[in-house]
Amino acid sequence: MTLAATTPPETSPEDSGRQRKRGAELERAIKDATIAELACGGYGNVTIESVAARAQTGKASIYRRWPTKQELVLDALDALLSGPLLSTEELPLDDTISTRDALLSLVQRVSALMMGPGGEAMRSIMGESLRDAAFCAVFECDFFDPRKQAVIRLLERGVRRGEVRPDAASGLVPEMLAGTLLHRIVIRRRPINEDELVELVDGLLMPAISPR
Amino acid sequence: MTLAATTPPETSPEDSGRQRKRGAELERAIKDATIAELACGGYGNVTIESVAARAQTGKASIYRRWPTKQELVLDALDALLSGPLLSTEELPLDDTISTRDALLSLVQRVSALMMGPGGEAMRSIMGESLRDAAFCAVFECDFFDPRKQAVIRLLERGVRRGEVRPDAASGLVPEMLAGTLLHRIVIRRRPINEDELVELVDGLLMPAISPR
Numbered sequence: 001m002t003l004a005a006t007t008p009p010e011t012s013p014e015d016s017g018r019q020r021k022r023g024a025e026l027e028r029a030i031k032d033a034t035i036a037e038l039a040c041g042g043y044g045n046v047t048i049e050s051v052a053a054r055a056q057t058g059k060a061s062i063y064r065r066w067p068t069k070q071e072l073v074l075d076a077l078d079a080l081l082s083g084p085l086l087s088t089e090e091l092p093l094d095d096t097i098s099t100r101d102a103l104l105s106l107v108q109r110v111s112a113l114m115m116g117p118g119g120e121a122m123r124s125i126m127g128e129s130l131r132d133a134a135f136c137a138v139f140e141c142d143f144f145d146p147r148k149q150a151v152i153r154l155l156e157r158g159v160r161r162g163e164v165r166p167d168a169a170s171g172l173v174p175e176m177l178a179g180t181l182l183h184r185i186v187i188r189r190r191p192i193n194e195d196e197l198v199e200l201v202d203g204l205l206m207p208a209i210s211p212r
Numbered sequence: 213m214t215l216a217a218t219t220p221p222e223t224s225p226e227d228s229g230r231q232r233k234r235g236a237e238l239e240r241a242i243k244d245a246t247i248a249e250l251a252c253g254g255y256g257n258v259t260i261e262s263v264a265a266r267a268q269t270g271k272a273s274i275y276r277r278w279p280t281k282q283e284l285v286l287d288a289l290d291a292l293l294s295g296p297l298l299s300t301e302e303l304p305l306d307d308t309i310s311t312r313d314a315l316l317s318l319v320q321r322v323s324a325l326m327m328g329p330g331g332e333a334m335r336s337i338m339g340e341s342l343r344d345a346a347f348c349a350v351f352e353c354d355f356f357d358p359r360k361q362a363v364i365r366l367l368e369r370g371v372r373r374g375e376v377r378p379d380a381a382s383g384l385v386p387e388m389l390a391g392t393l394l395h396r397i398v399i400r401r402r403p404i405n406e407d408e409l410v411e412l413v414d415g416l417l418m419p420a421i422s423p424r
Contacts, residue, residue: 042343123342126399130339131254136401144400172392172411179395180388187338187394188356189348199384204420212419 021057029055030062034076039120043073043128070135074142077125080118083109085150099158099209104201106151107177111192114185122186148174155209168209177205233269241267242274246288251332255285255340282347286354289337292330295321297362311370311421316413318363319389323404326397334398360386367421380421389417 021029033055037046048069052059066072084093085106093102114122129136151174158164180200184192233241245267249258260281264271278284296305297318305314326334341348363386370376392412396404 127339127342129399130335130342133401136399140400140402168415170411172408172416175396176388176392176412176416179391179393180384181391182399183391183394184387187341187348188352189345190352196384199382200388203380204384204388207424208416208420 021055026055026057026061027065028079030057030065030072031076031079034072035080035118035121038073038076038124039117041124043124046073046124048072070138073125074139077121077143080121081110081113081147085154086110086113086147093154093157099154099161099163100201100206102154103177103205104197106154107181107197107200108194110178111181111185111197114181115191119186126182126186144178148178151177158209162211164209165211173205173209233267238267238269238273239277240291242269242277242284243288243291246284247292247330247333250285250288250336251329253336255336258285258336260284282350285337286351289333289355292333293322293325293359297366298322298325298359305366305369311366311373311375312413312418314366315389315417316409318366319393319409319412320406322390323393323397323409326393327403331398338394338398356390360390363389370421374423376421377423385417385421 030051033051034046036054037050041050046069048059048062051072052062055062062072066075078087081087085102086109113119125139129139148171152169152171155164155169155173159166159169177200181192184190242263245263246258248266249262253262258281260271260274263284264274267274274284278287290299293299297314298321325331337351341351360383364381364383367376367381367385371378371381389412393404396402
């Protein structure tokens with residue numbers, strides 16, 4: 001015990017983890033490698049081989065978890081968008097957070113992701129969705145729709161708080177937010193700044209959804 | 213003269229026009245063929261040869277007018293979107309038309325185009341724009357920006373009419389409209405109905421841009 005504590009720990013959990021990743025760490029490395037491959041080469045050029053090489057693992061480790069490239073790509077995108085209102089988890093909002101603050105936080109986090117390294121990966125996935133109607137349908141069902149529903153639940157919570165008019169708690173609001181940010185950042189490749197995000201929420205969105 | 217009038221007119225202006233189109237008619241046939249080729253095969257598969265074959269003309273007729281495929285494609289898309297607020301022409305609005313009616317007419321016409329045969333061509337062009345940053349920059353400059361400016365001019369006219377608050381006459385409104393319709397119809401391949409367009413304009417947009 002004393003010896004082990006003073007000797008350089010050549011086989012500490014950290015080190016062996018670097019040599020051979022397992023479990024959650026391996027899954028994360030594979031998803032990160034998938035996003036990086038999408039960003040570099042586009043959806044059409046991503047292969048299980050290229051992801052395995054980048055994640056320093058074997059193809060079997062990937063196929064065991066994701067039978068198809070499509071499932072791997074959508075799961076990797078899902079992991080990129082995590083946290084309240086970005087992931088598909090239930091609303092984890094503190095009840096002191098107003099609808100306005102939650103919406104501003106949402107557009108801030110989504111736009112930061114789109115402007116970061118994940119933006120090029122989103123471009124690849126959107127390109128595939130434009131090319132292939134079947135991919136588009138899976139993307140809609142597995143990815144977009146649960147997130148749209150999360151924003152509708154936020155708006156319904158806003159109705160109960162008296163901050164949102166009842167007929168504004170519809171799919172049009174999340175579609176408008178997603179469309180505006182995708183169009184600016186992912187499609188037109190232009191950044192959006194903090195003042196514009198505040199104008200989007202306080203200038204356009206809140207007056208539109210507040211009780212009349 | 214009498215003989216000519218009773219004999220089947222084998223070389224009437226209509227017939228010779230079909231055999232060999234010229235001028236504006238030929239240009240229109242080439243642009244229509246370009247949109248059809250984009251819709252069938254995607255941007256990457258469109259060639260001057262395939263457009264010439266579909267338009268029943270020679271490659272030289274196309275190269276004489278459009279030195280590159282990119283110029284031809286953007287011109288064809290430009291021709292698809294014509295008329296008030298859709299084309300890049302100056303505001304040709306009757307002064308009795310309200311801002312609300314002009315915006316509703318705009319979203320009705322844009323969404324009808326996106327849901328029609330031109331929608332698949334738009335998907336191809338957007339896919340190319342996602343793949344190629346240089347194409348994206350030309351598209352922004354030649355296509356999107358002049359249309360955004362036309363909507364800003366409509367909003368400025370609304371400010372003068374007392375229908376729009378001065379700080380709403382910015383680029384965010386046309387970006388939001390374009391983004392919402394592109395996201396719903398072109399990206400997610402879902403139709404939008406008349407009630408939703410009215411809700412978009414009367415429920416969300418007008419309350420956001422009207423004087424407070």
